Amino acid sequence: MTISARELVSHWAHQEAERTAVLLPNESVSYASLHKSIAERAAILKQLGIRPGAQVALSFPNSIEFIIWLFAIFESDLVACPLDPKLSSPEVQQLLDRGEIDCLAGVAPGTMTHWHQLDSLPDASGHLWCRSTDVQTCKTVTGAVLRQFTSGSTGQAKHILRTDKQLTEDYSHFCTHLDLHKTERFLGVAPFYHAFGALGLLASLSLGATIIPMPRFFPGELLAAACLYQPTMLLASPPIIELLGRCLLGENEDKAFANLRYCICSTGRLSDSASNAFTTRYHVPVSVLYGSSETLSATIDLDPGFESNRVGKPFPGVEFRIFDDVGGILKAGDIGRIGLQSPAACTQYAQSDKALVCIDDFILLGDRGYSDQSGNLYVLGRDDQINIGGYKVDRTEIEIAIRENLPVSYVAVLPYHRAGQPALRAVVEADPEEVTVAMITRTCKDHLANYKVPARIEIYPRLPRDENGKVLVAKLDSDEVGSTSKEQNV
Amino acid sequence: MSTNNIRARCLAILGSFLVNPGELEKVNQGASLLDFSSLDSLSMVNLVVQLEIEFAVRLDADELDTVLATLDSLTDYLEKNSGGQA
Structure with missing residues (x-):
């Protein structure tokens, strides 16, 4: 049974109200309690009169506040735009201006002094800010529940308007392919504002499982949390894997990941040495996941033995092809341009001056690689x-x-x-x-x-x-x- | 281990993170370790890990603003918490 992204929390609040949704240092929050907080926040948003389709940026670290705001925005038929909470005010302003995003939920917006606080929430909840005192002037979009931003690592960040169906497809194929269950415990260290961290968050909620949000990454804190909560799922970026593999270990911390079913690494290239150090130390293999902001999760490497360029086989419903420079399809072993096709993929960028590069409905992300006879994809680098x-x-x-x-x-x-x-x-x-x-x-x-x-x-x-x-x-x-x-x- | 030795070892580690001209000198003269553009959030985590490995001391992430305020505060913290092992 597939639950749509917007209904994840409400579904489990009705089905199994007392299941633990979120584990915090001093509190265990049930799905019922979480949904109650979301409903209260959604009521405030509706009371403020923000029109359906208006966009609300979210600027929070991984936290229960992020989750409450995200789903309150969903329940109010608004569009969530998660931001990196560490962005400077000018960077935030630029993203909001380019996306015509007129509301921001977070802490005080720094130098954006012309923004107006709309609510009277307690400080721990962050606040809601609007570009104008009249919320009726907020620009709206149709058909989307989320606006995501590409990393901008190769240039200016591109904006992607994401539908509920695309998000649902992403976490559904992830959970199905990995045979995940409601007993999973996700250690939420990958940033929720990013597609990879969002995948972990939504996957956990879709299962009725439990997530432990980590607002920041320091190896000592993560290991302490892992020892305490014994997670079964860890989604982490290459620097996190690398640092966990060489950081100072406290007593028994080598057993911190004894219950991990999957350690999944994405957002960049993981070196052999980093993967080997992590596995040697914690006795857990690292599985590389390949995807992008445009396609969401596309492939995962579950084969034994780490190979630094191998990113594995596609998730159900996803396909890849290797193309030559004139759009011809290459056979296994030939190096060419990687194209991905997925029901989770976006169909266009939000900005009209940016275009997806496609061949036959396969999105070219600008990576070069090849496939092997077993159907594994290998990514060699940028296709330039x-x-x-x-x-x-x-x-x-x-x-x-x-x-x-x-x-x-x-x-x-x-x-x-x-x-x-x-x-x-x-x-x-x-x-x-x-x-x-x-x-x-x-x-x-x-x-x-x-x-x-x-x-x-x-x-x-x-x-x-x-x-x-x-x-x-x-x-x-x-x-x-x-x-x-x-x-x-x- | 002497304060001077700890300080010297800290400076050696900081030298690989503070890559802009004059930053290390400013730290040695008392500037806050938290004020440099070379130290983004990921670099800060790397720095903490390097210090922990070098001195076999776990730094409390909640106290970093105090511990990394200056080279002196860092040195003091390491001297107190290393238990002579540094």
């Missing part, structure tokens, strides 16, 4: 080719050569102009004491044709990353990268 002196250069090939031969945590090959001509620049995250420009140059010359050797190489101990650990590629052209780099014009 640069024209260098008449040669078409596959950036992924250069990145793989560097990544697989040197101890780097990240590498991006980017175009730049040298004396007016296109050239290649490698931006590398590594310990400058361990990896030098000369070593990178030598590696490239040993594995690649001369014209593929980057003309400029920059090594940084740390690159700017978002909350999920994804490198903010759009910032690699700016001064925000930091200045302790080593450069050389080869």
